[in-house]
Each structure stands twice: as C-alpha cells, then as structure tokens.
Amino acid sequence: MLDSIENVSSLYDRVKRVIPPMEWPAFEGDIEAILRLKRERNAVILAHNYQTPEIFHCVSDIVGDSLKLAREAQFVDADVIVLAGVHFMAETAKLLNPSKTVLIPDMAAGCSLADSITAADVRLMRERYPGVPVVTYVNTSAAVKAESDLCCTSGNARKIVERLVQEGHERVMMIPDEYLAQNIANETGVNIITWAGHCEVHERFTPEQIRELRAENPGIVVLAHPECPPDVVAEADYAGSTAGMSDYVAQNKPGRVVLITECSMSDNVAVHHPDVEFVRPCNLCPHMKRVTLANIRHSLETMTHEVTIDASVADRARQAVERMLAI
Numbered sequence: 001m002l003d004s005i006e007n008v009s010s011l012y013d014r015v016k017r018v019i020p021p022m023e024w025p026a027f028e029g030d031i032e033a034i035l036r037l038k039r040e041r042n043a044v045i046l047a048h049n050y051q052t053p054e055i056f057h058c059v060s061d062i063v064g065d066s067l068k069l070a071r072e073a074q075f076v077d078a079d080v081i082v083l084a085g086v087h088f089m090a091e092t093a094k095l096l097n098p099s100k101t102v103l104i105p106d107m108a109a110g111c112s113l114a115d116s117i118t119a120a121d122v123r124l125m126r127e128r129y130p131g132v133p134v135v136t137y138v139n140t141s142a143a144v145k146a147e148s149d150l151c152c153t154s155g156n157a158r159k160i161v162e163r164l165v166q167e168g169h170e171r172v173m174m175i176p177d178e179y180l181a182q183n184i185a186n187e188t189g190v191n192i193i194t195w196a197g198h199c200e201v202h203e204r205f206t207p208e209q210i211r212e213l214r215a216e217n218p219g220i221v222v223l224a225h226p227e228c229p230p231d232v233v234a235e236a237d238y239a240g241s242t243a244g245m246s247d248y249v250a251q252n253k254p255g256r257v258v259l260i261t262e263c264s265m266s267d268n269v270a271v272h273h274p275d276v277e278f279v280r281p282c283n284l285c286p287h288m289k290r291v292t293l294a295n296i297r298h299s300l301e302t303m304t305h306e307v308t309i310d311a312s313v314a315d316r317a318r319q320a321v322e323r324m325l326a327i
C-alpha cells in the first residue's frame with residue numbers, strides 16, 4: 001500500500017503516456033489523501049472503464065465494465081465501497097452486497113438510459129406483451145430492475161437472449177436501450193421488442209464518421225460499443241462491451257485502433273499498450289465525468305453520498321441481477 005508522497009509520485013509511471021507531466025502535481029495531494037482514507041475507512045474503490053486515468057490507474061482497487069463491477073461487488077470484504085461510476089452501478093453494488101456502505105461521490109451521476117424508463121413503463125409493457133420475458137439492461141434504476149425478469153449488460157446480452165430462446169421463448173423484451181436490443185437482434189436473429197432509450201454518448205456516432213476515419217487512417221481497426229446505432233456497428237470490425245474492446249486490443253495488438261465509445265476508455269487502455277496507436281475521436285459522458293479525485297476524497301472524508309435502496313424493490317431487483325449473474 002502506498003503511504004508517502006514519495007510513493008505517490010512514483011504512481012506517475014503508470015499514467016505518464018496519457019497525463020502530461022505538468023498536470024500530474026495537481027493530482028498528488030488528492031491521491032495521497034484517498035490512499036490514506038481508504039485504509040482508515042476500510043474502503044475499496046470500484047471504477048468503471050470510463051473513469052479518468054488518474055482515478056482508474058492510481059486510486060482504484062477493482063476496475064472494469066459494468067458486468068465485472070457487479071460480479072466483484074458481491075465479494076468485497078471491506079466495510080465501504082466507493083463507486084467511481086454512475087448511480088445505477090452503485091445501486092447494483094448495494095443490491096449485491098447489502099451489508100456494505102456504498103458511496104457515490106456525486107449523486108447526480110446518472111445515465112440517459114436509466115432516465116428513459118420508469119417502473120410504471122415496464123408494467124405497461126408487460127400488460128401489452130403478456131408472457132414475454134423482460135430483460136433489462138443494468139443501466140436502469142433498482143425500481144425498474146424490480147419489474148424485470150432478469151438483467152443483462154452489454155457483455156452478456158447475447159448469451160442471456162440465447163438462453164431465453166433455448167428455454168422456449170419466441171420473443172424477448174429488451175429494455176431500455178433500443179440500439180443494444182437491435183444489435184443483439186441482428187446478431188442472433190431473435191425477435192426482440194425494444195424501448196426507445198438511448199445512450200447520449202453512443203447515439204452521437206455516425207457511419208459517415210467511421211468511413212471518414214477509415215479514409216484518413218488506412219488500416220485502422222474500428223471497435224464499437226453495442227450502445228451505438230446498428231448502422232455504426234455495421235461499419236465496425238468488432239462490437240463489444242468496454243471489457244470486450246479492451247480484451248480485443250490486448251489479444252490482437254492492432255497497429256492502429258479507434259474505440260467508438262467514451263473518451264477515457266482509450267486513455268485507460270493505451271496505458272497498457274505503448275505499441276498501439278490510438279486514434280481518438282470520442283464523446284464524453286457528462287455523468288461519468290462528475291466523478292473526480294476531489295469528490296472521491298470528499299466522499300471518503302464525509303462518508304457521503306450513501307446509496308440506499310427502497311426495501312419495497314430491493315429483493316426483486318436483486319433477484320433480476322442475480323439471475324443474470326447465474327447465467
């Protein structure tokens with residue numbers, strides 16, 4: 001464990017490819033304080049792949065895509081979990097490890113997908129399509145999860161839909177991300193009922209943008225997140241979750257690559273691959289960017305903001321997440 005400013009300075013080695021030397025000193029004080037506070041509070045930090053490199057590489061204990069963060073949250077032994085990510089991720093951690101104190105540095109770190117649907121909407125969908133199983137993206141509130149049969153992430157959506165078909169379902173409802181649902185329908189040929197929710201980061205990418213990138217960067221490998229519109233995914237060489245994209249780079253070591261997703265993702269992956277050239281048109285997620293070193297420090301100092309889940313929805317929401325993890 002790092003406990004002196006001298007050691008904190010040595011952390012710069014991890015991020016020197018993506019953080020200019022003149023910016024680093026501004027981070028050191030908060031990093032040192034966070035490392036100390038984690039010990040004092042017996043806390044761990046779980047960080048999503050879209051967090052900035054100084055958070056992702058310098059203070060976090062567990063990093064990954066939504067699926068990995070959910071899986072790992074179950075096994076956290078520390079008293080406190082700080083979720084460096086957005087609110088639905090903190091709720092998922094609390095659902096899966098309810099005896100822990102789960103903190104989020106900024107309560108306003110939401111998600112356009114989670115905001116696109118309510119529990120009442122899901123009940124109406126069930127009335128309209130009786131008997132059709134409801135697969136809900138983890139990017140939703142616990143109240144919406146509670147109305148669902150099971151959850152999915154971009155990392156396991158295909159597997160979950162295929163399992164339901166094996167179990168005899170001819171149609172599946174996949175909510176609220178319309179593009180993820182359409183992309184999975186295109187991949188599997190399954191009849192999927194969708195909802196018109198979109199990720200405000202990924203919906204902005206266009207197929208023309210990808211074609212221009214290819215023209216300007218011959219030989220470039222294009223990796224896209226499945227929250228992108230299907231016509232964007234059709235232009236990509238590979239589509240997968242944030243962990244899927246990261247694994248693709250590690251396994252295939254492309255000479256030149258572009259990740260069609262949130263901006264910090266390329267920085268975090270580039271740190272491990274000095275020989276890969278990352279072309280970086282990207283879109284920022286304003287919700288992910290609400291989390292900073294300063295508010296992680298404040299969160300641990302003040303033990304705020306604690307994420308709690310209404311008892312009336314917690315058990316049903318947990319079941320939906322646990323059914324996903326079981327598959």
Ligand code: 13P
Nearest residue numbers: 065066067153154241242
């Ligand atoms: P994954 O990390 O599961 O691919 O999700 C991306 C995302 O948009 C999370 O907010």
Ligand code: SF4
Nearest residue numbers: 111112199200201285
């Ligand atoms: Fe939500 Fe999109 Fe931001 Fe992820 S990137 S938190 S899906 S708005």
